[in-house]
Amino acid sequence: MPYIPNSPSQIKEMLRACGVKSPADFYSDLPEEIRIKDDLDIPAGISEQQLKRKLLALSDKNRPLDKFNSFLGAGCYDHYIPAALSFIISQPEFSTAYTPYQAECSQGALQAIYEYQSYICRLTGMDVSNASLLDGGSALAEAVLMSARLNRRNTVIISEALNPEYKEVLKTYLKGHDLKTYEVQVSGEGKTDLSMFLNACDKDTSCLVFQSPNFFGVVENLIEIKKLFKDESVLKIMVTNPLSLAVFKEPSSFGFDIVCGDGQPLGGGLRLGGACFGFLAAKKEYLRQVPGRIVGKTLDSHGNVAYCLTLQAREQHIRREKARSNICSNQSLNALASAVYLSLLGRKGLREVALTSMSNAHYLRQGLSRIRGIKLTFSPLIFNEFVWFTDNAPQVLNELYKKGIIAGYYIGKHFNKYNGGVLSCCTEKKTKEEINDFINSLAEVLHGEKAYIR
Amino acid sequence: MERKLIFDKDRGCRNSSYITPSLDIKPEEIFGGDMLREDLSLPDISESEVVRHYMQLARLNFSVDTNFYPLGSCTMKYNPKINEYLSGLEGFSRIHPLQREDDLQGALELMYEFQNLLCALTGMKAFAFQPSSGAQGELTGILMVRSFHEINGSKKSKVIVPDSAHGTNPATATMCGYETVVIESRDGLVDIHQLEKSFDEDVAALMLTNPNTLGLFEKDILKISRIVHERGGLLYYDGANFNPLMGIAKPALMGFDIIHLNLHKTFSTPHGCGGPGAGIVGAVEPLEEFLPLPRIKKRNKTFYLDYGSEKSLGSPRTFFGNFDVLVKAYAYILRLGREGLKRAAQNSVLNANYIKKKLEKYYQPAYSKQCMHEVVFSCSEQKKRGASALDIAKRLIDYRIHPPTMYFPLIVKEALMVEPTETENKEMLDYFIRAMIKIDEDTEKNPQKLKSSPHKAAVGRVDETRAARMPVLAHTGCGKHKKSQKT
Missing domain, CATH: 3.90.1150.10 (Aspartate Aminotransferase, domain 1)
Structure with missing residues (x-):
């Protein structure tokens, strides 16, 4: 049997040690009605050679870009993705490890994620970044929920020029919340109409969501946004393509509170849109409301520098129903790939x-x-x-x-x-x-x- | 010696020449200087140095390929290498999500066929692949529950979870706007009387992991299902622990209405230091139309994306989810086939019970019954002798073993939750057992040695309290511009 290393005689010996005759004996608690009899409609296993042939044939039915x-x-x-990137992230210690709960045997992942967070802070100009979220859409949704937790208001104003996929994800995430979303149209130039945006703001406004470059590719008037939206109790969220931040000023300088988006442009590849990750960075005063894993720097028992997951009191495994988010698995390897990409390109x-x-x-x-x-x-x-x-x-x-x-x-x-x-x-x-x-x-x-x- | 960060290795200007630049525009002529960045503070390091930096980091990490990793509830089984190769094929890795359907027939067929296999395994009617983690699967599933009740005109406000549930369950309930009601376990299982008492007309669903996080099968599952459904609720399956049931029992036959499966656990895809995973969601017939869009359908011999259902909750994720994870999990099921999946399930249970049997003289199992794929021990006795579950876990690192899950489930004092998976051999299990017995001896003879462990790891015991009290979360400054670190 593939991927089962024990020999039949070892299995027998272990069954004997457990005091049972066959593996079926472990399942005595299962009611008859729920068991699969001889009716499992799944083909018999195949060799690796056959598997390869079958999937090659399937992949040939796609037309790559x-x-x-x-x-x-x-x-x-x-x-373009440098060849060294996939070599690095294919290292088994990165690709086959779990979330680095156990700091002492996960320093490699932890330092790499700490460096990732530092990279995101540099690009965005924000103080803190989490260790990644699932994609750009859910990162925006988490940013909006974060705003609502911070100011307890219930209206979200978004630009029409927000990626429609993100709008859909946001709408889905907000289903369980008493939050209303208003969409402000773009002007004839494909830019968000800032005066309409301003008009839409009132005392219930929790956050404003801009995307720049927006879905139509247009860079929003960030200088004007900074001038117009001065009310500090309303959070300003910017969705961005992180690659654009190599050219444009960091969003922090335009007064944004939370910056998020998809990290796919940083060495992510295509994979039918499945090689992406969400990034989320914020000003340090919002740290306690940031969702997701965060790696921090600390010391070990000998006084040497070490890294670990930190501020876990925000998270579901500690705080359960009072957690900031339910996020558990994120897209660590994709985030790590982006850090490798940035390191390689410089x-x-x-x-x-x-x-x-x-x-x-x-x-x-x-x-x-x-x-x-x-x-x-x-x-x-x-x-x-x-x-x-x-x-x-x-x-x-x-x-x-x-x-x-x-x-x-x-x-x-x-x-x-x-x-x-x-x-x-x-x-x-x-x-x-x-x-x-x-x-x-x-x-x-x-x-x-x-x-x-x- | 302090390990250097990548930022400390900055060597100043360098031309990486990965691409052929073509720079015929001057951004300042288009945008004006106020919009443009003056300095991009990234380090410049040569490729050989970058590779060495990450190789050195990698070697500090335990992983499934290098170490026994019995992290309970995480199903850290071997990740077959052929699946990595297959997901990297040009036809899978070089496709764009917004290409035409006729250019993506292979991908759509793969997802369609994968769905069929999963439906056969679980008894569900259909699956959606967008949810990219177990927690996002839960979010999707419970939002479907919400939509279902809303459409049926019954506004409900509560979700029930057992006290042994994963933390994601109550956190998900909150994210979906529900109040969480926790019911206490009885002998490690759902207390039927408590369930009956708590399940009033305001309860939308019961979220259940089966086998539960104590490694026990909820043998009254049919009774539980009857109670939930009689009172107008839905039964949600957290599939984190599906591994021991693959090919043996179907969640649909247990009465589950909506389920998520963790492809990065049961279906062998690697976990990448915390992701990407996939928490795909399945539903039985009346709930199928609430699944995220688009769905993959087949007409004659052609596969297409269906955006038809008005009842769908939308989508929790852009595009199609973590497609490369889907390719790997699909390949895994094909390779093992019906017998292989069942054999994998059985051997995961055998390995866990073998550990339980061999260690129960030394460590108190949380429950004396036979377990499924994982076994939970309580280290309360060891704690009395001076070494906690934490100390024992850390000491295992000196034996090059990744610690089990600690202090979970919450209802077991000093818990260590061990999930060996089916892909470990007897020699490794015996090595783990010997290490645990030796550590147990040391709780008496030399508890200090445990309390100060690990001794042979890359670092000594890490001060997590300090990390939380004085958060340093990013390195600031770069090379010659180095500034002091800030929080």
């Missing part, structure tokens, strides 16, 4: 990735601006993605797909009023040739010739 010229982003980004490398992505996105946007029929009504203040509009967007996307181009994400799916909108993203992996191919192909799809391109 590399088979296309892809401009898909919208919350999951295709960045100051200069990370800036290069961010700026190259940004340059490519601006180059693409400029190229599209020269095509008749393409409207770029949203603000040009973008990071790595932007929305362009065209008539019959789904058909246009389809035509491009036939040419091997995944032009982006059709936002009409979530925003009726933007039914001509496509969100296109560039990372540093895009070459000029690939971008030009997209621009030329789009011109061709719309006009049947390439006259509009330089």
